[in-house]
Amino acid sequence: MKQLSERIRGVSASRTVRLSGVIDSLRRQGHDIINLGVGEPYEAPFPDILSKTTAALKGGETRYGPVAGIPELRNAISEKFDGYTGENILVTNGSKQALYTALQVLCDPGSQVIIPRPCWVSFCEQIKLAGATPVLVDTKAHQLDCHAIEKAINADTRAIIINSPNNPTGAVYPKEDLRAIADLAWAHDLYLISDEAYEAFVYDGWTHRSLFDFPHIRDRLIVAGSFSKTYCMTGFRIGYAAAPKEIITAMARLQSHLTGNVCTFAQHGALAAARRDPSHFHGWRNHLQKKRDMTLEMLKDLPCDTPRGAFYVFPDVIHCLKKNESAEDLASEILQRVNVAVAPGEAFGGDGHIRICYAIEEKRLIQGLERLVQVIHQRTGATAP
Numbered sequence: 001m002k003q004l005s006e007r008i009r010g011v012s013a014s015r016t017v018r019l020s021g022v023i024d025s026l027r028r029q030g031h032d033i034i035n036l037g038v039g040e041p042y043e044a045p046f047p048d049i050l051s052k053t054t055a056a057l058k059g060g061e062t063r064y065g066p067v068a069g070i071p072e073l074r075n076a077i078s079e080k081f082d083g084y085t086g087e088n089i090l091v092t093n094g095s096k097q098a099l100y101t102a103l104q105v106l107c108d109p110g111s112q113v114i115i116p117r118p119c120w121v122s123f124c125e126q127i128k129l130a131g132a133t134p135v136l137v138d139t140k141a142h143q144l145d146c147h148a149i150e151k152a153i154n155a156d157t158r159a160i161i162i163n164s165p166n167n168p169t170g171a172v173y174p175k176e177d178l179r180a181i182a183d184l185a186w187a188h189d190l191y192l193i194s195d196e197a198y199e200a201f202v203y204d205g206w207t208h209r210s211l212f213d214f215p216h217i218r219d220r221l222i223v224a225g226s227f228s229k230t231y232c233m234t235g236f237r238i239g240y241a242a243a244p245k246e247i248i249t250a251m252a253r254l255q256s257h258l259t260g261n262v263c264t265f266a267q268h269g270a271l272a273a274a275r276r277d278p279s280h281f282h283g284w285r286n287h288l289q290k291k292r293d294m295t296l297e298m299l300k301d302l303p304c305d306t307p308r309g310a311f312y313v314f315p316d317v318i319h320c321l322k323k324n325e326s327a328e329d330l331a332s333e334i335l336q337r338v339n340v341a342v343a344p345g346e347a348f349g350g351d352g353h354i355r356i357c358y359a360i361e362e363k364r365l366i367q368g369l370e371r372l373v374q375v376i377h378q379r380t381g382a383t384a385p
């Protein structure tokens with residue numbers, strides 16, 4: 001019997017994507033599912049983004065374009081990175097592809113890549129697809145443990161992946177910790193991949209800190225950015241990598257054989273987004289912070305560190321689990337019994353937790369949390385307030 005490649009057999013399907021499949025099928029059966037499991041804002045993109053996209057589509061932007069992205073968009077993105085030009089930017093099919101391509105370009109078989117755990121679902125599988133090995137290093141109260149990261153470095157270590165604000169925990173790493181990681185990468189001659197897909201979502205007056213703020217490591221830094229969450233454009237599939245030109249050239253070479261250019265008219269929508277005045281985030285951010293606070297309040301029986309960024313809470317549910325039960329079992333019971341989808345922590349290497357996305361419409365969020373709390377109270381024997 002013929003077998004598929006060892007490479008693909010070693011890779012598991014994204015659990016959050018699988019969850020979306022289950023939700024779709026339950027919805028088709030007529031269930032009113034409240035989806036707190038999938039990480040995307042519910043709002044539509046701004047009208048100017050839509051009108052520029054459709055104008056480009058109607059205006060004939062429907063052909064192959066430059067592999068690395070349309071020059072106007074590359075230039076517009078580069079303005080965020082002091083000293084960079086469009087040649088330092090590769091436009092990709094979501095930041096997911098920027099991360100995949102970066103790992104393909106940086107790793108050899110046998111390389112190791114360090115990731116703080118819990119972490120986003122695709123990092124480990126993307127590392128394996130590059131022939132390398134993921135090395136997971138536990139965080140402490142969801143913050144970086146720089147000492148443990150240093151201890152995990154060896155002669156095979158090629159890169160460290162940092163994701164702040166973090167999915168699934170919502171943790172935002174302070175500047176001092178990012179500096180410590182930058183110094184480690186410099187001292188041990190490692191690459192750094194900084195996944196900043198949630199850069200726009202930082203609360204409580206905190207500011208987003210990028211690893212790009214440290215000039216001494218820019219020769220080894222790849223920043224992966226995204227239009228998906230920041231501009232409610234998840235379906236457009238627009239992300240980018242910002243890096244030294246040699247790295248971008250190598251990544252573009254791979255992209256030329258993989259997908260070619262990213263959808264041309266979608267890039268025109270992204271260009272409109274990149275040109276927007278960032279002040280439009282203020283109201284939205286405040287509203288998300290309010291929804292985060294409400295979520296934490298409604299789930300106050302579950303231990304949870306206050307997440308300062310992204311749009312997730314990642315409470316500990318261990319005390320709600322029966323003997324030999326996992327958070328995945330709990331998530332499945334919540335979905336079947338009260339039709340609320342949450343992502344099990346196991347998907348992120350965070351066993352005993354569930355991830356709740358609060359970026360959905362407020363009314364639905366409240367309904368979803370009320371239903372979820374019912375199950376939690378039944379399990380813990382607590383009475384509803």
Ligand SMILES: Cc1ncc(COP(=O)(O)O)c(C=O)c1O
Nearest residue numbers: 094095096120167197226228239
């Ligand atoms: C941490 C993180 N990085 C990258 C991505 C990929 O996003 P996209 O490919 O839509 O830019 C996601 C999506 O959920 C994410 O949570």
